[in-house]
Amino acid sequence: MIEPSFMHGKVRFDYKTIAQWIAPGSKVLDLGCGDGSLLRYLAETRSARGYGVEIDDANILACIRNSVNVIQSDLESGLSGFESKSFDYVILSQTLQAMKNTESIIGEMIRVGREGIVTFPNFGYWQNRLQILKGHMPVSVNLPYEWYESPNIRLCTTRDFENFCSMHGVNILDRVVMQNGSIVSFLPNLFGTLAVFRFTRSG
Numbered sequence: 001m002i003e004p005s006f007m008h009g010k011v012r013f014d015y016k017t018i019a020q021w022i023a024p025g026s027k028v029l030d031l032g033c034g035d036g037s038l039l040r041y042l043a044e045t046r047s048a049r050g051y052g053v054e055i056d057d058a059n060i061l062a063c064i065r066n067s068v069n070v071i072q073s074d075l076e077s078g079l080s081g082f083e084s085k086s087f088d089y090v091i092l093s094q095t096l097q098a099m100k101n102t103e104s105i106i107g108e109m110i111r112v113g114r115e116g117i118v119t120f121p122n123f124g125y126w127q128n129r130l131q132i133l134k135g136h137m138p139v140s141v142n143l144p145y146e147w148y149e150s151p152n153i154r155l156c157t158t159r160d161f162e163n164f165c166s167m168h169g170v171n172i173l174d175r176v177v178m179q180n181g182s183i184v185s186f187l188p189n190l191f192g193t194l195a196v197f198r199f200t201r202s203g
Contacts, residue, residue, distance in 0.1 A: 013181040014093060014119040015041050017196045021117060021174060022046045026088040029113060031075055031105070032095035034059050036068030043068075050087060053079075076100055079108040087113040096120045097152040103168060110170065110201045119196045122177065124157030124189045142193045158188060158195045165199060174198040 015038055022028065026048050030039050033052025036059075042048035052063055052070040063070035073081070076099070090113030092105065097120050099105050109116035121142035122128075128138035137147040145152065156164075158177055165172050177184045177192030184192040 011041060012038075013178055014194060014196050016181075017176050017178070018042070018091065018093070018117055018119070019045050021115075021198050022048055022089060025049075027086075029053065029082070029087040029090045031079075031090065031092045031109070032098075033063065033068070033070065035062035036066040036070060038091065038093055039063075039068045040066045075105060078104060079112050082112045084111050085114055088115065089113050090116050092116070092118045094119050094121070097154050097156070099154060102154055102164070106164075106168065106170060110199065115173065115198060115200045117196070117198050118161075119194060120156065120161070121152075122158050122189065122192050122195045123155040124159065125179075125193045126190050140193070158192065161195065161197060165197075169202045170199050171202040172197055172199050 018038070019042060022042055024047050026046065028039065028042055028048045028050035030050065030052045033039060033054050036052050039048070039050065039052050050069070052068050053073050053075060054060055054063060054070055055072060055074050060070055060072055075095070090109040092109065096102065096118050106116065127140060128143070131138040139146060143152065158175070162172065164170070174197070176196045177188035177194070178196070179191060179193050
């Protein structure tokens with residue numbers, strides 16, 4: 001087996017988990033795709049094809065350099081330009097916490113895709129709780145911003161997201177919670193820093 005060229009660089013832990021859930025040859029839509037590195041990784045490891053959606057000009061140029069198809073658009077305006085079930089998977093990787101309209105974007109993900117995948121920093125991690133007890137907002141590897149400069153406006157815990165899904169007709173298919181790339185099975189809402197969920201519409 002030839003090692004994908006992308007593997008010579010550092011791969012984010014959530015990328016590897018996402019790739020395990022992507023069937024070979026799938027059509028993927030990556031929302032808030034940044035520089036396109038996830039789509040490139042999925043193309044090289046899973047032969048996935050698809051598009052990224054990004055608003056930042058610099059990231060658009062980076063996607064082009066990464067040979068990733070990208071559409072410039074604001075996610076807050078919705079996904080009306082995409083037909084229902086036009087993708088196998090719709091991914092929102094470490095962008096959920098920056099969205100204003102959480103209900104809308106999750107609903108659109110499972111309208112446009114057969115399955116949705118989200119990753120987000122787990123605000124319930126014990127060190128975050130400890131920093132709050134000390135009187136200030138957490139700053140960490142997964143939450144690297146000070147409160148006054150943070151783009152994060154919808155921080156949540158893994159339990160919060162599970163409750164959200166239960167209340168909004170979203171069926172969770174898989175969940176992985178990790179810390180430094182290792183899966184956390186014992187009290188994941190307390191000891192995990194990063195959550196990855198795969199879901200679809202209930203019923």
